[in-house]
Amino acid sequence: MKSPKGFLFNGINSGIKRKDNDLAVIICEPYAHAVGFFTSNEFQAESLLVTKKHILNDKIAAIVVNSGCANCALGKRGMNSALKICKKCADELGVDEEEILICSTGTIGVPLPDKKIISSVKKLISGALPEKSMDFAKAIMTTDKFPKHESIKLKNGVSILGIAKGAGMIEPNLATTLCFLLTDAKIKKTSFKKIVKQILEVTFNRISVDADESTNDTLLAISNAASGVNVEESKEYLDEFTKGVFSVLSRLSYQIVKNGEGATKVVKITVKRSKSKAIAEKIARKLASSMLFKTSIYGNRANWGRIISSIGSLKLGVGKSLDVYYGSTKVVNNGVSMYNNKKQADVYLKKNKEVEVIIDLKKGSLKFWIYTTDLSPQYVEMNK
Secondary structure, three states, rough: OOOOOOOOEEEEOOOOOOOOEEEEEEEEEEEEEEEEEEEEOOOHHHHHHHHHHHOOOEEEEEEEEEEEEEEOOOHHHHHHHHHHHHHHHHHOOOHHHHEEEEEEEEEEOOOOOOOHHHHHHHHHHOOOOOOOHHHHHOOOOOOOOOOOEEEOOOOOOOOOEEEEOOOOOOOOOOOOOOEEEEEEEEHHHHHHHHHHHHHHHHHHHOOOOOOOOOOOOOEEEEEOEEEEEEEEHHHHHHHHHHHHHHHHHHHHHHHHHHOOOOOOEEEEEEEEEEEEHHHHHHHHHHHHHHHHHHEEEEEEOOOHHHEEEEEEEEOOOOOOOOOOOOEEEEEEOOEEEEEHHHHHHHHHHHOOEEEEEEEEEOOOOOEEEEEEEEEOOOHHHHHH
């Protein structure tokens, strides 16, 4: 899979993990500019805090990422570790320390083994190549079952690449676990940020695995103009670029749900004909985080009692005239159970790994949807 021009990648083992690769780098040639979206969690990792400061620079030379340790809740020690790693990368590349971004992912509260990382930086950077983007994707994984790597080439020659990791603690707020969106397009930083922010609202902000927002959630969007194509020179180019970004981020966000810890099903929850988007969103997100609802999906049981009780507990004044569907099978009509359809709905859940639950409020014209997963015993085993 061809990467955008002007980016080099690598992923190696630095000793944080026993066997798997745990240290990765993206090198920007020439310099790139970057925009970032970060977790709103009040406990933010020290690596993230360094990146939030460094990203204010107009020039970004590289992004270094470690997996296996979140470098979070470590105070000055964690901050110093992140800065020392940035300094080492900068020295190897012959750039300023402030031109290096750093991301960490893994266990919270464990000291980052910065000496192991620093001793591996030379090997990491010297081995970076344009074709090693998949090596990068694999090195940033934690509980992921597979790397998340999507790209597209536009008709005008611009390339867009997205790489992400994430399987648990998925409840983003203008971010994801870790995601890197790279393009060789020429585009103003302000324009790029506006486009990505809009698209996040209908991609990464529409997924939930366990309703827990991480301390390290970061999305970095990087552009280096290496293609020579200014996507802002015409409406056609800008529209094509926006569609390309949407294509990459939507596929990545779906993969994160599909890879949810312990997940056996992907569930799309759609709340439609609401009098307000806010009401529809509250209902959809409530169900996406409901353990009772998610376990019933895992058990292939169309237990719609769990749906209507969750909706009623929100006290949103939606009334009792709603309809509920599992796929195309209606199980609640005007708030009254259609019990004879339960077997058909159960079969739908049993036969499909990707299912949709629809709540029709019949109160207006607005809707909201979100992707989530079921909840299996494996999730508990992985997170105990």
